[in-house]
Amino acid sequence: MQIMIPILNKLPKVRRISQKKVAVMVVLFFGFVWMATNFEITIRRSKVPITIQTTTITLTTKRKIPQLNPKANIKLLNAEDIERFTGNILVLTTSGIQNQNKRDSIRTTWGNSTKFIEYRKKYNHITYKVYFNTGFRSDTIKAAKLESSNFKDMLITNRTEGYWDLSRRVMLGFLWSLEYCSYDYLLKGDDDVFTNIPNLFQIIYTDPFVLEHKDRIYAGLIYPKTLPNRNRRSKWYISKKEYAPDTYPPFATGLGFILTRLIVERIRPHFDWVNPFRMDDVYVGMLINRANITGLGIRYTKDEKQFSGFNSPKQCKYQKNAVVYHKVGSHSCMKSLTDKSI
């Protein structure tokens, strides 16, 4: 429009421009308008925001990968060995570096997407891939690196294994997923968790609340208003200095929760690498709260037991409606649950 205004204001001058020139200008103008609108439509239609990294880096590249965050006091020890994912659901499983048996169990059961080919077809050719996010232990690092070069599905960090040091690991996993993968949903899990893949697809692709909130879903076993433990003698004690408010923001328990990529992107600027809150699942809730995402859909589970399953490791009970539950105590249990879910 700006091009037209001076012409319209000084109408007599138009006569001095030849008809040919006017025709060329008109064609250029409408051509530009056409290009602009069509370009915008293409962007809007693209379901997955594809980053430059995912389109230019090939999976087999062996070149050194730069530090994900030079300021972070955590790094990947096997960055060149990790296969990138381009697909729908990325599963990021926190796993003890010593737990190869648990990882193998998942790889050959619900982590094997070939087993669910029929369900994947049913939901428009869904793809998913399981990654394992581990810490460091000097006695197992050699075996873990070999395992990593075989399976290419491990994120081995340099943080010593420890219960209170998971927040940084989760942040690094999130960061890695944003930098190197393209996906719509992220399922954060643990290595003793069974995931019912058909139920996972069902909740993501058919649940009305999930569909309504599109790219802003935080789903899991949500604790809406938990009080920090102020008992000094408790293992779970949280001092006022560490966290002052009387309640935590809503958070999903860490055994399994779903985030959309957009949420992972929005919380990224809030990552505190120096002093993150040490309960990783509560911390994710805090980050989401801090990010103040408009249109966020927090999916509480109420009574459907979709995320609230707690299984005693000694028994192996199939829970029909559950998406995720722990603790699975053996490979035979993991296998039997997976077989029942197919």
Ligand SMILES: *[C@@H]1O[C@H](CO)[C@@H](O)[C@H](O)[C@H]1NC(C)=O
């Ligand atoms: C992990 O690597 C980071 C970055 O190089 C470093 O600052 C940190 O001290 C390392 N941590 C451990 C436990 O080795």
Ligand SMILES: *[C@@H]1O[C@H](CO)[C@@H](O)[C@H](O)[C@H]1NC(C)=O
């Ligand atoms: C995955 O499942 C398919 C189909 O059941 C099977 O042929 C393949 O060997 C499995 N792979 C692993 C690693 O378990």
Ligand SMILES: *[C@@H]1O[C@H](CO)[C@@H](O)[C@H](O)[C@H]1NC(C)=O
């Ligand atoms: C959160 O977002 C809303 C709407 O965009 C805005 O009005 C509000 O000030 C924001 N709150 C904070 C704490 O940033």
